[in-house]
Amino acid sequence: MSRRAVDEGSEDGELVSACRMGDPDAFGILVRRHQKTMLNLAYRMLGNYEEACEAAQDAFVAAHRGLPGFRDEARFTTWLTAITLNQARNRLASLASRRRNEAFSLDAPIATDRGEVHPDPPSGAPSALDLLEARARKRQVEMCIQALPPDFREVLILRDLQDHSYLEIGELLKVREGTVKSRLARARDGVKTCLERALGAA
Amino acid sequence: MSDCRDFRGQFSAHLDGALTPGEAAALEAHLAQCPACREALEGLRATVARIRAVEPVEPPPWLEARILARIRPQPWTRRLSTLATRPQLGAAALVLVCFTGLLVLKLSGPRKALEPPAPRPAQRFQEQEAAPATAAPARKQTAPRPPPAARDEAPALQEAAPPAAEPPPPAAMGRVGAQKKETAREESKARKAVMADQTQNYAAPASVALRLEASGNPEEAVLEALRQCGGALLARRQGQITARVDRDRLPALRAALEKAGRLRETAPPDLPRDVFVTISW
Numbered sequence: 001m002s003r004r005a006v007d008e009g010s011e012d013g014e015l016v017s018a019c020r021m022g023d024p025d026a027f028g029i030l031v032r033r034h035q036k037t038m039l040n041l042a043y044r045m046l047g048n049y050e051e052a053c054e055a056a057q058d059a060f061v062a063a064h065r066g067l068p069g070f071r072d073e074a075r076f077t078t079w080l081t082a083i084t085l086n087q088a089r090n091r092l093a094s095l096a097s098r099r100r101n102e103a104f105s106l107d108a109p110i111a112t113d114r115g116e117v118h119p120d121p122p123s124g125a126p127s128a129l130d131l132l133e134a135r136a137r138k139r140q141v142e143m144c145i146q147a148l149p150p151d152f153r154e155v156l157i158l159r160d161l162q163d164h165s166y167l168e169i170g171e172l173l174k175v176r177e178g179t180v181k182s183r184l185a186r187a188r189d190g191v192k193t194c195l196e197r198a199l200g201a202a
Numbered sequence: 203m204s205d206c207r208d209f210r211g212q213f214s215a216h217l218d219g220a221l222t223p224g225e226a227a228a229l230e231a232h233l234a235q236c237p238a239c240r241e242a243l244e245g246l247r248a249t250v251a252r253i254r255a256v257e258p259v260e261p262p263p264w265l266e267a268r269i270l271a272r273i274r275p276q277p278w279t280r281r282l283s284t285l286a287t288r289p290q291l292g293a294a295a296l297v298l299v300c301f302t303g304l305l306v307l308k309l310s311g312p313r314k315a316l317e318p319p320a321p322r323p324a325q326r327f328q329e330q331e332a333a334p335a336t337a338a339p340a341r342k343q344t345a346p347r348p349p350p351a352a353r354d355e356a357p358a359l360q361e362a363a364p365p366a367a368e369p370p371p372p373a374a375m376g377r378v379g380a381q382k383k384e385t386a387r388e389e390s391k392a393r394k395a396v397m398a399d400q401t402q403n404y405a406a407p408a409s410v411a412l413r414l415e416a417s418g419n420p421e422e423a424v425l426e427a428l429r430q431c432g433g434a435l436l437a438r439r440q441g442q443i444t445a446r447v448d449r450d451r452l453p454a455l456r457a458a459l460e461k462a463g464r465l466r467e468t469a470p471p472d473l474p475r476d477v478f479v480t481i482s483w
Binding site for chain 2: 027028031032035036039040043044049052053056057060061064065138141142145156159160161166181182184185188189191192195
């Protein structure tokens, strides 16, 4: 038995191998290690915490199911990120269709699909409290990210919030590096424009 | 000055050090003699800094346990008992009512309202056809979610799909429902509720069928009737509409539909609070 016991300090690759060998604790370590990153990826994609928790759960369950066929142990994070991204996209699609249905709700026939993320501040009056304003400014960035079209948002999240390289992002999204570069540029410009519009000269 | 636009497209990559040495040198040379571009670059740098300062959210304490519980296979008998003791699910159980209508004079009127919008061109950015930030309100109107502790089994639906799969098509829904032959009727009802809640895209069998015989296209009349009864539209197909209505509003709906044509129905006597109504013609 040359199998080495794994612990919290083990590399992802070792843990993946241990999972395959039937070590019951190895996957738990992987979950603890990566759940926050995956949750945040899903959260920034979906803009909804509950949905993001579900997406992260589904992603780990799917990863666990896919482990027997997964060969590239050294790149577990990338693989898991791709799965999480997929789960988030699927949920985004179902959220969108739900919203369409809601938008058509016969109770409130005038609800529209847009407008909820309008980058206007909640009220035209200038904020009196600096603290509140700081919080609002923080929130505004999040809203502006959320307001990006999904194709641009995911590049921005992967680069600026999850620190992936252009190359990795290209692999994850199955697009060329040049596309990553241009989408990222437009996404950042989009956030900048959104913030300028929302905050005026602030 | 006409160069500025080209250079500004490179700012983002420049901040990441992702330009080739040649590109970077040309950009630096331009910046040295273009105050406007320098300012724009600083503006972008500040924006990126603000984006990167967005704080991550913490996972809920139960997330890990929930994941680990889901990957440990449970005997199906235990799943059943878990399900049976879930009051929320019982409350959310929905009866499916199917209205079918006979279209005597088929007028295929405009049917755009519920069609999904055309896919967005990938690079059209300025339009800002963005997903709303507040997805939460949309959730609130759906049936109550089971509590955390009891949720372990509920997403069986998603587990049926491979990691990279698209959301399952309606046909797959039916198949998932059919797999659970061994389960009690209550469970299948509850599963339908969960299914409908999660996807609003089900094609589950209806327990009751209503048929509207009208001379003309009763679609508008059906929509109007549903509107009057506070129905929430779930799906619309050629000659068929599915909506969720409150049980107490069913008589009113029936009455409204009868104005549009002759209604034939077989509704069960004791309907739960939420009723799925499928109307077709």
